[in-house]
Amino acid sequence: MIQISRYLSAISSGLAILAALATGAVLLLTVGLNPARVYYELFSRGMATHLGITETLIKMAPILMVSSGLILAFRAGLWNIGIEGQFLIGAILVGWAAPTLIRVLPHGVALLILGLVGFLGGLLWAVIPAVLKARWGLNEIITTLMMNFVGLNLTTWLVKGPLRDQTVVPPQTPVIPLQGRLPFVPFTRIHIGLVAGIICILAIYIIIKKTTFGFQLRVLGENRKAAIHSNINVSRVTILVLLISGGFAGLAGANDVLGVKGLFQAEWNPGYGFASIPLVCLANFNGLAVIPLSYFFSFLIVGGELMSRAAGVPIFFVQVIEGLMFLYFAGGEYFRKRKAGIHGASILL
């Protein structure tokens, strides 16, 4: 029973992707472009060039980390929409601490501690929504969303003020020297963030499936009333889940500062949160399914960038594809549920 439904959701995710590409082709035709050529450029540059592959795999790392946190929260029925804020707080703490720590500590130790700093930064940014939710049942969607704005403005202020590197013109934290950043995976130009990301998502998969904590959060996510009646400590699970979820977003922040950018810059917001929410839905909140999908999402971002110059299609085109994928997926879910007899009308019973 569970097996069948898992195949079904894999198929419906696959179909959603194909349908989105097909609709994209129609859109391209209407503006007088040759879809075959655009897709050729997209796929060949994104999937068959050294640059495309490397960049895609580098992009995967933060998406995997953010998705780990999202899956944990979503499976517990908690909608952490505050990834952006948690990411930024983690990133700026790392950007601030990194230059000093890397100078005074052995490289490996410094990186581990910085990873932890990023994690704690993100976690810190989830504390207020977590406590409000657990104690007074305040809607976490609103509180986490609001914390994004606070986080964005707070980090902007910090990087323009107290944490600014006074020696350069643009508002940013001091640059981390190249030899202080995340090392590469041997024989590649991909930094080890990808490995960390995969470890994160596997760890989350195991926690949800195999541990008592994961069991409790699944019960909570599926049926809160039954969780209370089974004597599960609902507030404890709620707080832990939201904090860990924020922590992973902060870790992604550390990854980008240490591996990609080498500093924290004002007005910088890669928007992983809102990119990853549709992704984990397409993956049906399954950690293992996130790995191929995050590859595909990163490929779209990277491939879209590389293609835009060659095929003369603006980069926004891949965002249209992403949006369409999600729309088709949601449509597919609707019909799947309707077929299974779980539809809106049952509410009226």
Added chain:
Amino acid sequence: MESVEKPMNSECSEYVVDMKGITKRFPGILANDHIDFNLRKGEIHTLLGENGAGKTTLMNVLSGMYQPDDGEISVKGKPADIRSPHDALALGIGMVYQHFTLVPTLSVVENIVLGYESHLFLDLTKAEKGLKGIMSETGLGVDPHATVWHLSVGQQQRVEIIKVLYRGSEVLVLDEPTSVLTPFEAEELFKILKKLILVEKSVIFITHKLEEAVRISDRITVLRQGKKVEEIELRGLKEIDAQRRMNQIIRAMFGRIQIPHTVRESRDISEKTVLMVRELTARNDMGFEALRGLSFTLRRGEILGIAGVEGNGQKELAEAITGRRKIKKGEIELDGTSIANKGIACASRMGVSYVTDDRMGEGCVGNLSLAENMILKGFQQEPFSKYHFLNRRSIAQHSSRLMEEFNIKASDPWTRVNALSGGNIQKLLLARELSTHPRVLVCCNPTHGLDAMTTRFIRDRIKAETRQGTAVILISSDLDEILELSDRVGVLFRGEILSVSPSDEVKREEIGKLMLGIRN
């Protein structure tokens, strides 16, 4: 078309609503089985029956929410094809739902014109005028400018009624209107309904509370398990006849459903008291006092049956004993140790188990597997988990063993509970609770809605458990079940237990009367 029965002929045209042979199926359930139901102008016709009897479904058919699989509806003598609540409203049929459909942040007038605006601009003064007309005609008093969330539940219900009247309804359908009201508010509602029929409105009143039905109805139709079992005229009856009718209704509502019977064995119940409940007072979720100082004792190996019409404190009693509900006053002692207000953890550690009647809501998690639901309460103990990791193998073994013991039919332990039938789900709950070998088992309606075979199995299993010394509190609205299983029977009425007596000394009629609060 023309009926030959002369005396009925004149009345026929008076039917504002006439439903004939209504049948409605849902997957696995026959919710309405060829039900005939009609309503005269200016009468209150009550649809009476237990939860799940098919009352709401029948009215959802009338209001266009569902399409019947079979049967005909005519309104004011004309055949009607009602495809949506909008159609029903156009025919003058308005439904007041159990859950209100008001917008809390808008005012009363705004709520009433909502979805009924005929022009681009709101003419609230005109609406208010119409509103005042309805209020003076029917005695429904509400401040038109009050914001809805400021109003009490009773007042909000009035707004719902006014809303339906404002749209020109002549037939009002009220779905369990008193379930959310205080006794005082209920009285007010009854007065309003009486006034409504004076101004030529007709009312269909849905309830599971017998006493209310008898008090306000002109006619009562009793439904049970999707079938119409009785229709009783109450208008113009004398007091004594009314009494007799009441017994008739009780029989219709709770009467014998053919369940193969096993002979009650005489068992030696030890004199040792396991559970003592003293002067227990507790509130329900709406803050009203649901339990009012009730006391009883429970002995080792005994089944104490608690009979009563639903909504008299059954749920609150079960929840108070099992640590799920705070109590205000009184004491609950298990083997001399207080367990009152100590929470679920303490109660279950001390050996108090609970089989809830809200199977899918509180009892289990539909999207998880059978095996996972089996360990819902014991997942933190070995062998199910060690060092915070679940042991999949022993969970499956545990579940397979219980599946066999309780005859739960599923392809394997990892089948999702959503895919199981109601009977198998109930067996799952019972298996889980009994696998901890409780000292006290509290069961609420353990066989509600189940087929005869499963019912038999569950009743026998509960009886068997008492031989191990488990004491059982059986809370049930099924009088046959109570009389079959219990060693002693108590009747719960408005949060009090009226008389507890050995079950071989009580008569069905007496219990029926006590269920309505009539004491000799």
